[in-house]
Amino acid sequence: MKSLEKDEKELEVLNIDSTLYKTRLSKKFKEKKPYKTPDHSIVSSFIPGTVLDVVVREGQDVKKGDTLIIVEAMKMKNHIKSAREGTVKKIYVKKNDKIAKGNTLLELNQI
C-alpha cells in the first residue's frame, strides 16, 4: 500500500466553503477559462468563415439589430448584427478575409 507523504509535491490547494483542502487538481479545472462579463462593444465571430461584406464604416452610428458584417459559413450568409446602439469605433476585418471562431470583427464605442 502506497501512503501519501506530507510533503507530496503534486498536491495543490482547493478552497471549498473557506476550507483549504490539499489535493490534486484535475486538468479540466486547471485549464478552465475564468468567466468574463460579456462586453457588447466588442463584436466577434461566433463561427469560422469568410467575410462576405462589411456593411458599416468607422464612425457610423448603428441601432440595435443593424447588420454590421456578413460572414459566409457553412454555405450560409450570416448577418452579424449589433447587440446595442452605438458608433462603430474600429473595424478589424475586410471583404474576403478568412476568420476563425472568436475573432474580433469590430469594436463599438464604449457607453
Added chain:
Amino acid sequence: MVLKSKIKELHERRKKLLLGGGEQAIEKQKALGKRTARERIIALLDDKSFYEYDLFAEHEARDFDMEKKTLPSDGVIIGTGKIFGAPVAIYAQDFTVAGGSLGLMHSRKITKIMDHALKMRMPLIGINDSGGARIQEGVNSLAGYGEIFFRNTLSSGVIPQISVILGPCAGGAVYSPALTDFVFVVNKISKMFITGPEVIKTVLGEEISMEDLGGAKVHSEITGNAHFFAESEDECFEQVKELITYIPWNNSKKALRFDPAEPDSEYDIENIVPDDHTFPYDVKNVIRAVTDKSAFFEIMENYAKSIVIGFGRMDGQTTGFVANQSLEMAGVLDVDSCDKAARFIRYCDAFNIPLVTFVDVPGYLPGVDQEHAGVIRHGAKVLYAYSEATVPKITVILRKAYGGGYIAMGSRHLRSDFVFAWPVAEIAVMGPEGAANIIFRKEIMSSDDPDKMRKQKVEEYKKIFANPYVAASRGYIDAVIDPADTRRSIIHSLSVSENKSIQMPAKKHGIPPF
C-alpha cells in the same frame, strides 16, 4: 454416397466463408494491430465454447452493382458461448468484409442474437469494428441501426450489455454502445465519434486528428463514454472476463458467490485516513482494506476522479462501491462525478448488487462553469439514484459529510439501510471555517484581532458540531464504529439484509433528471 459428397460440400462452403474478407484484407487488419473478428471471439470465450449462427447469410441489395458482390456472412459473426461457464450471446463485426459496414442482413444477424440474449436472459457482448452504414443499402441500413438501438433499450436493466470497441465506430453506430452498460476501449484501436475530423474541418474549420477527437484516451478521460481502457486487445478481453465474474447473468439473479476471503494485511484501515481533515488519502486503499483479497475492480478509473466506483466482494458476494476520493479535487461532487456515480448506482440496483458508500465529501464544486453546465440537474441524478435504489444500501462516513454532499452520499434520508460513522466523522452543513465565518461574522469583524477571533470561533464550532454524535443522537447514524470494525459492520449488514424487500409506489417509470 450422396451424403458424403454433400458433407464435403458443406465443409468447403464453410472453409471459404471462415476466411471472411480474404487473406489480403486479413493482412491489412493484422498490420493495424487488430485481430480478426473470429479470432477475437475465440480469444474472449472459453475454449471451444463458441457456436456460430448465420454463417451463410447473404445480403439482398440490388442497387449500385451490389448484386454482383458477395459479402461473406454479410460482415458480422454472431453466436453464443461461455465465459468462465457463464452463457453469453456475442456478435463481432468483421472489418475485412466491406469494412464491417452495416447493411440490412448484417443488422438482422445482430438483432437475431440480441433477441436470443434477451429471451434466454444472458449477457450480450458486441464487438464493434465497422466503417458505419452501408451507403449502397440506403435507408435499410438506417432501419438496421434503429432496430439495434430499440433492442438495446428493451434489454437495458434486464441483461448485462457490454460493448467492446475494437476499431472505428462512427456516426449512428456509436449509439448502440452508448445505450449499453459497459464500454471497453483499446488505445490507438478504438475510435468513436458522431462526425469525423473531415466534416468538422469542412464545416467549422477546426483541425483535429481522429485520435484526439474520439480515441480511447479521450473517451476514458474526457467524455466519460468509455468505462474501461486497455493498451491491447488481450488486456481488454481480460477486463471483460473479469467484469463477467462480478455481475449476474440477468436481473432476476444474483452474481455468483465466491469463497469468502480476508483482505490483505498490507491494507491497514486504521492508518489510511489522516487526522488533518484537509489532507488527502487514496480512498481505494480503504476499499481494499475491507474487500475479500483486497480486490477492487474499478470502473471509469480515469474519468471524474473525485469519485471512485467499482466492484469488490464482501464475504464472497459482489458489492458495488461508491467513494469520494479526497486525493482528487478534494473529493467534491461536480457535474461529471455525479453523472458517473448516479449511473453506477442504477446499474447496481438493476442487477441486485448491494451498494456500499464511503463518504468523505466537502460539498459541491463552486464555479460559473459548473453552474452553467447544469450541476443542479446533474447533481440531482445522485439523489434520484440513491432514493430509487432498493438493493441493500450501506453507508460509512469516514471523515467529513458536509451540506448537500452529506444528503446525496447515501444518507439515511434517502433510505440507506445502515449508516455508520467513524469517530472522526464531521456531519455538518459546511466545514468549520465556512460556518464560523457566517455564524460569528459580527464577533470576528468587530474583534481587534479578527484572525485570532476566527480561529477561536472555528475551534468552538468544531467542538459542538464537528463530530458524529449529534447525527447519532437523532438516529441519522445507526452506529459510530471503530474503523477496525468497518469490514465486520458491512458484512453483518449485508448478511441481515439479504431478503430485503421494498414496495415502491406503482408507476410506469420515473422521470430521472437525465
